[in-house]
Structures are given as structure tokens and as C-alpha cells.
Amino acid sequence: MSSDMDEFRYLSGFGSEFSTEDPRCPNSLPKGQNSPQTCPYGLYAEQLSGSAFTAPRTENRRTWLYRILPSIGHKPFKKFHKENFESNWDDVEPNPNQMRWMPFDFPAKKTDFVEGINTICGAGNPKSKLGLAIHVYSCNVSMKNRAFYNSDGDFLIVPQQGKLVIKTEFGRLQVSPNEICVIQQGMRFQILLSEPSRGYILEVFGKHFTLPDLGPIGANGLANPRDFLTPVAKYEDIQEEFEIVAKYQRKLFVCTQNHSPFDVVAWHGNYVPYKYDLKNFMVINSVSFDHCDPSIFTVLTCQSDKPGTAIADFVIFPPRWSVQENTFRPPYYHRNCMSEFMGLIDGKYEAKEGGFLPGGATLHSIMTPHGPDINCFQKASKEELKPTRVAEGSQGFMFESCLSLAVTEWGSKTCQKLDADYYKCWEGLKRNFTGPK
Numbered sequence: 001m002s003s004d005m006d007e008f009r010y011l012s013g014f015g016s017e018f019s020t021e022d023p024r025c026p027n028s029l030p031k032g033q034n035s036p037q038t039c040p041y042g043l044y045a046e047q048l049s050g051s052a053f054t055a056p057r058t059e060n061r062r063t064w065l066y067r068i069l070p071s072i073g074h075k076p077f078k079k080f081h082k083e084n085f086e087s088n089w090d091d092v093e094p095n096p097n098q099m100r101w102m103p104f105d106f107p108a109k110k111t112d113f114v115e116g117i118n119t120i121c122g123a124g125n126p127k128s129k130l131g132l133a134i135h136v137y138s139c140n141v142s143m144k145n146r147a148f149y150n151s152d153g154d155f156l157i158v159p160q161q162g163k164l165v166i167k168t169e170f171g172r173l174q175v176s177p178n179e180i181c182v183i184q185q186g187m188r189f190q191i192l193l194s195e196p197s198r199g200y201i202l203e204v205f206g207k208h209f210t211l212p213d214l215g216p217i218g219a220n221g222l223a224n225p226r227d228f229l230t231p232v233a234k235y236e237d238i239q240e241e242f243e244i245v246a247k248y249q250r251k252l253f254v255c256t257q258n259h260s261p262f263d264v265v266a267w268h269g270n271y272v273p274y275k276y277d278l279k280n281f282m283v284i285n286s287v288s289f290d291h292c293d294p295s296i297f298t299v300l301t302c303q304s305d306k307p308g309t310a311i312a313d314f315v316i317f318p319p320r321w322s323v324q325e326n327t328f329r330p331p332y333y334h335r336n337c338m339s340e341f342m343g344l345i346d347g348k349y350e351a352k353e354g355g356f357l358p359g360g361a362t363l364h365s366i367m368t369p370h371g372p373d374i375n376c377f378q379k380a381s382k383e384e385l386k387p388t389r390v391a392e393g394s395q396g397f398m399f400e401s402c403l404s405l406a407v408t409e410w411g412s413k414t415c416q417k418l419d420a421d422y423y424k425c426w427e428g429l430k431r432n433f434t435g436p437k
């Protein structure tokens with residue numbers, strides 16, 4: 001017998017105006033207005049704003065929810081005790097070294113998604129709505145009668161292992177490894193598991209993710225808008241005690257209410273959760289010579305006010321053909337005015353085939369040198385330059401930011417995954433200088 005959690009239906013498009021009704025309640029969306037004197041089926045109307053009321057039309061985000069009870073029906077918030085979730089990274093001594101973390105552990109005891117989040121690094125502050133945080137999560141049980149929302153910003157969730165079923169106010173998503181999802185500021189959600197799950201979270205404060213401009217690429221390519229999927233309305237009518245956990249100004253709070261928050265029967269708007277399958281990414285690369293900058297692999301971007309400069313880019317390194325002639329094909333050695341945090345969903349990363357493992361991570365901070373390890377350099381300097389598949393069976397990704405990321409106490413010590421020998425992968429790079437002729 002299939003349960004209602006086996007069915008997932010979606011609306012397609014990025015930034016679209018959607019409208020959806022749970023088929024059990026036809027005509028539950030008010031016709032021609034948002035807030036009639038009484039709503040169909042005795043529902044409450046509630047607006048969720050994702051931008052200032054007066055934001056330009058191209059950036060204006062809001063959704064109208066028609067629900068059994070409004071969100072206000074809850075008891076007061078109290079502190080929710082959870083260590084290592086946005087602990088204050090500004091109190092930790094800065095460390096410019098290249099960092100590599102071995103795969104993060106699965107929890108030894110029962111841990112749900114909220115309990116299983118630990119913060120590795122971050123910059124800025126949600127109070128001033130500028131900055132980001134990078135977390136990893138590792139969990140083995142479903143959230144039970146517990147929902148979470150984030151007042152501080154948006155979550156981009158990258159499962160590395162284990163499928164997630166995400167119940168939201170908007171409907172239900174299923175997100176497997178090699179898919180990602182974005183749950184935006186204020187949206188309530190609950191994560192259900194059928195197996196242990198581990199992954200990465202990029203949180204941005206004060207701004208939302210958009211698709212990158214394509215410039216001369218043209219109207220199509222990279223992540224195409226129609227491949228972003230938003231759930232259709234699906235409500236539950238459960239009158240039991242629920243916990244609502246809120247992240248507010250980098251601290252967690254909890255309140256209770258006597259009904260499920262997933263009671264939205266119909267909704268319309270353009271402020272929504274969505275998912276994206278990374279295998280739908282149309283990859284662009286050089287077909288003549290040289291290694292393109294990784295910006296060609298940008299799936300989503302969260303732009304700062306400085307043109308072309310991202311608070312956070314989500315960049316992937318998918319399987320593709322490499323065909324460049326007379327070229328050192330792997331990533332070049334470089335120093336960057338941006339911070340680069342990398343994770344690996346599966347397989348082997350092309351520039352470092354050992355040490356950087358699925359479920360692990362690296363951080364190359366602003367102006368800290370990095371590049372291919374010695375084995376990669378030697379191999380790529382000599383290999384025959386025939387057309388080659390690269391990153392086959394693999395999926396690496398990068399969170400790149402113009403901000404200077406600071407590593408938390410958990411990231412630098414508590415997790416005990418930092419690899420003190422990382423620098424050794426560049427030791428032994430030989431002088432090849434031939435001298436003047």
C-alpha cells in the first residue's frame with residue numbers, strides 16, 4: 001500500500017507566479033482577490049513576504065497561503081538548546097591555511113535534521129542582512145511533530161548521502177543526492193528520512209538565490225529555469241502538539257502549537273521552495289584551448305550590491321568532455337580574492353584524486369594559494385590531449401563567496417576531521433625551470 005509520502009507532484013519554473021490547490025478542496029483559492037471577507041472552506045489567508053513590499057517588481061517575492069489556522073496560533077518562544085549551530089565564528093582566531101576535512105561522521109545516537117546541523121564557517125551577520133554560513137548536517141531519524149524555519153536567511157541544501165523527504169507549508173519535495181533544494185527565509189519545513197542522511201547547507205542572509213546572467217551564452221544553457229521544481233499544495237489536518245523551532249539572529253528558539261503547521265490547503269505566489277536535479281545542468285567548456293574559469297559552472301548565485309560579485313555562488317563540477325588542445329586541462333594554480341569552500345557528493349574530484357572524499361570538504365581562503373596536487377600536475381603535464389571524459393561518476397561542488405569566511409570552533413577543533421597533513425599534497429612540486437638558453 002502506498003502512503004501519501006510516496007507521491008510527489010511539482011510545478012516547473014524558476015521565479016514563476018504559481019497557484020495550486022490541494023485536489024481534496026477544489027476552488028479553495030479565492031477568486032480575483034487575496035483576502036476576501038471569508039475565504040473558501042473557512043480557511044485563513046496569510047501572506048509570507050520574501051522581499052520588502054516596495055521592492056522592484058523583478059525582485060518582489062511573496063506568497064499567499066490559505067490555511068486551516070494562521071501561524072500566529074502558538075505559545076511563546078523559548079530557548080532551544082543545540083550546540084555548534086552558528087556558534088560565534090568571530091571569536092575564533094583566524095587561520096589562513098588551506099583546510100581539508102575528512103568525511104563528517106554520522107551521529108552515534110538518534111539525531112534529527114535540526115539536531116544534526118553543525119556550522120563549519122561563516123561571515124557577516126543576519127542582523128545586518130549581509131553574510132553567509134556553511135553548515136554540514138548528519139542525521140538518522142525523521143523530525144517528529146517538529147518543524148523548523150529560519151528567520152535569518154535561505155538554506156540551499158545539498159544532500160550527499162541519503163534521500164530527504166521535505167514536508168513544507170507549500171507541499172512535499174523529495175530530494176536525493178545529486179539534487180539540491182532551496183528553502184527560503186521563513187518557510188516551515190520538516191525533514192523525514194527512510195535512511196541516514198548527510199550533506200551540506202549554504203545559508204545566505206538577507207538576499208535570495210537567482211539564476212546567473214548568461215551574457216554571450218544566450219537565452220539558454222547552464223541551469224534552465226524549467227528544471228526547477230516547486231511542490232503542489234498538500235495539506236494535513238492534524239490536531240496534535242507540534243514544536244516549531246526557529247533560527248533567529250543565529251540562535252535557536254522553540255514554541256509549541258496544538259496543530260500541524262503543514263495545513264495550507266491552497267497557495268499562490270512567487271516566493272516558494274524549490275529543488276533542482278544537477279544532472280539537468282547544461283555544461284559549457286572551452287573547445288579550443290585553456291581552462292575556463294569555474295564561473296561557467298554556476299547553478300545559482302546570490303549577488304552582492306557590487307556588479308558581478310557574489311555573496312555566494314553555488315558551482316558544480318559535473319561529468320563532461322574535456323577537449324582543449326595544447327592546454328594544462330585541470331584547474332590552474334591560483335590565488336583568489338574570493339573564499340572557496342568545496343564539497344564532494346560522489347566519486348573523485350579531478351584535481352585531487354586522493355584525500356578529498358565524498359562527505360568531506362575543503363576551504364581555500366581569500367588569497368591562500370591552491371591548485372592541483374603534485375600527482376595531478378605531473379599526469380596532466382604529460383597526458384595525450386585526446387577528447388576525454390572527466391569527472392565521470394563524480395559530482396563536486398563549490399560555495400564561493402566574496403566574503404572572508406571564518407571557521408568555527410566546531411570546524412577547527414570539535415569535529416576532529418581537519419586533516420593536518422593537507423599541505424603535503426603540494427610538497428614535492430619540482431623546479432622545472434630550464435634556465436636561460
Ligand SMILES: [Fe+2]
Binds near residue numbers: 334336340364370
Ligand atoms: Fe580555487
